[in-house]
Amino acid sequence: MDTRHVEEFLVFAAELNYSTAAKRLFITRPTLSEHIRELEDELGCELVGKQQGKAMLTPAGKRFVQTGTHLIESVQAIIGEYRAIADNLLTVTIAQTNLPWLESILYKARRAVQEKHPGKQIEIVTASGPCSTTDALAEQQNDIVVAGCKSYVASPKRQMLAEGMQGFKVRTEEIKLLMTRGNPLFEASSINAADLDGATIMLPPDIYHGYLRDGVADRFAACGARIALQTMSFADHFEYFSYDFQEMFGIVPTTLVPRFGIDAREECRAFSLDDLPLETDFYAVYTDGFAASENGRLFVEEMQRIASEEQG
Template sequence: MNTRYLEEFLVIAEELNFSVAAKRLYTTRPTLSEHLTELEDELSCKLVERGHGKPALTPPGRRFLNTASELLAQWDDIVSEYRNLADNLLTVTVSATNLPWLEAPLLRARHRIAEKWPEGKIDIVTDNGPLATVDALGERRNDIVVVGCKSFSEAGRRLLTEEHPGFVLNTETTHLFMSEDNPLFEREPLITADLDGAVLLLPPDVYQSYERDKVTDRFEANGARVALKTMPFRDHSEYFAHDFGCAIGVAPGTLVPRFGLDRRPGLRLFDLDDMDFSTDFIAVFRDEFVESPHGRVLFDEMKAAVAQGEPGA
């Protein structure tokens, strides 16, 4: 709907004289009449009775007076908002698979920023693909990714000191799990050596990190030779719904309640008594994103929320 036509209709309704209305609007009477006809055609109803006498509003025309006024007021607000967006809009792209770790600090930071910067708008856009690796930053696919680094690896410290801006979100235990098809399902307790010859089936977004952290070497040092394997799972839901057979899966603590893994029949979560399998989850940001003024504000607020241990962060 052309807002100009709404403005013209309001003037016509006020004057009830096409010549006077056309003069006020700096247009011609035929043009004004043509625009009114187009508006009426769009609404499929007659707004102004144009017979041989003085024009008059029809019942729908009288009703449309308030509607047209409200629409124009809304449009003025929209125009004002979008004129300011160039300097006040920050779009943040994250992978959906990263949200379990980013969701709380990201939303908390957005809330804190809204209190300090009322005119600002932060849009969080999620990509449903498993683009949760540092490579996604270089490809400009995501602005923030969460990288898991095993606590026994130096990779996390190198990542933060040598590659990209970021900070540790939290450290949590990564549990292992198996289905009832695994011959170890009933064995209690389990130590690393019990997994000798096992296959660790991993989501594709963590497979590289397990290789980087030399997880197989860690297992071997504790008495088990294991193999790492992955498949093209689209997301966490597809991964946890997979038939693992005799393979071993991995489940960070954050995802256990999220996917009900501790309540799923035929599935056993377990930890190894003789090996710490905790993971540092690190929020890593695209360089250009943090270098932008608004991106830096979000980075600082997220980091502050995590450092202060605020609820949900």
């Protein structure tokens, strides 16, 4: 039912004159008559009749004045409710693989926004699959992603953020190398970069290009190791960390070692190189559009404040 026709009928019911009602509604008299007929057809009864040549409401028409009034009031209340939700609801989508670095900050930020602005509602939802890259962010599969850059890369050379994106540093974290039983170095008590000469490091697809960009292979070469960087289409981090690397190596941020039980698995070993420590600076990244909205701005401000406090 077109509620505009109901509203027009209610104006006509108050005037009982097509011309006067049409003038109030800023429509033509024939248009008003047509709309009332359409309303009658939908209800299956006459709402308007004639008595002594003058328009009058039928019994059904008089009853519909009350019904229509309640209907319009209900519709207006619904519209008001959902307009308020639109102004106060923020849904933040983040890839599952990004959660370890962001989950604490996300939930703390949500609580802080809602404490300061009780009417605001923030929903945090996770997206499965390869949605943890800035490419996915640009394609609007995500609202916030985590992007990393090796700590040895000078600030002017950091090119993580494409046009239309911005972000802030969340934390710096040690990156460990990962191997599985059967690797010749599995039982070695200490390992240097040169011990990996000729080896391949298998990377998750979401960080492969970042390792190329940050010159990780060149860093190894400076320590006497020629390595190759390679990737496969792992569906997610669960598949990656269950992979048998054989004579290859993987990588694992320190946060993910206990999260994926790597420290408790006899067939896995996460280790650091004695002469080549690897650290990544992780950034929360989002689009200019996300930060420009009122709710997005409030949320980002709280995230930045919390991240700054946690970094000391």
